[in-house]
Amino acid sequence: MLLYIVRRTAQMLVVVLCVVTLVFLLLRLAAGDPARLMNAPDAPDDVVEATRVRLGLDEPIYVQYLYFLRDLFGGDLGQSFQGGYSVAQVVFAALPNTAMLAAVTVLVSTLVALALGIGAALTRGSWLDRAVQVYVAFAQSIPSFWLAVVLVLIFAVQLGWLPAVDFTGPTSFVLPVTTMAVALTPILIRTIRQSFIETLEQDYIRAARARGIAQRKVLLVHTLKVASLPLVTLIGLQSGMILAGSYVVENIFNWPGIGKLAVDALTSRNFPMVQGAVLVAAVAFVLVNFVVDLLYTTLDPRIRLRRAS
16 A cells, blocks of 8 residues: 555656646747736836846746756745745635635535435436436536626626625635536536446345345445445546636636636736646645545455555
């Protein structure tokens, strides 16, 4: 098990380094000069060049990359091009807001998926099963940005029930979480439904019923644990989609998270801030998958034995 953890940790470091390197290169190759954007439109060329030298953008790309790696391994994410703020402080100040949004989204999506998926599996072929499948098809076809705008127009602008933008309290979670949950629940519902149906048809479930064990105990003790294993893995795999979705949702709802920070920094060509935001997002993604992998190993002894061998 220890060898597996060491191997997975090494893989995570390689993935994070590759992601950060790719973002570094793409930012340097993208159109737009940060030094010119930081100065007035009519600023003289010598002023722009002085800004470029101060930011270290006059160096070759490979030299900038080596400086970046040196600072990164030293625990320094750099200074923002705008205002000179510490990138680490700004990014880690925004991280809890994105983490809260993602956690509430996963919790709501999981509860909804379990309720609808199990209900559809237990009543296969009924009107409930068909209604759930219609919802899944409908939710999969809705773009998140379009749904977010529609929700704002209806519940914030027209009805005035919920805040449209910014984080003002618990009610601020409703619209962004709904937007992201609608995108996440279809695949979770399909997985739970199919897994529950397959588990209910296993011989040990039939044997438990034949021994007269109560239906509730069969479902909660024998079926739910096994049927939920694919859901655990799927949530880990979908964490990337949750992070990507948060970039869209945070900008529409002006949510003060990493997604909003990264897009604002990208618009102003604030390279260190973009790199810091992407680095934290990449680390969060691989850590979530690592934890889910360990959790899956704990829940399913067969996986643990296979890896131990």
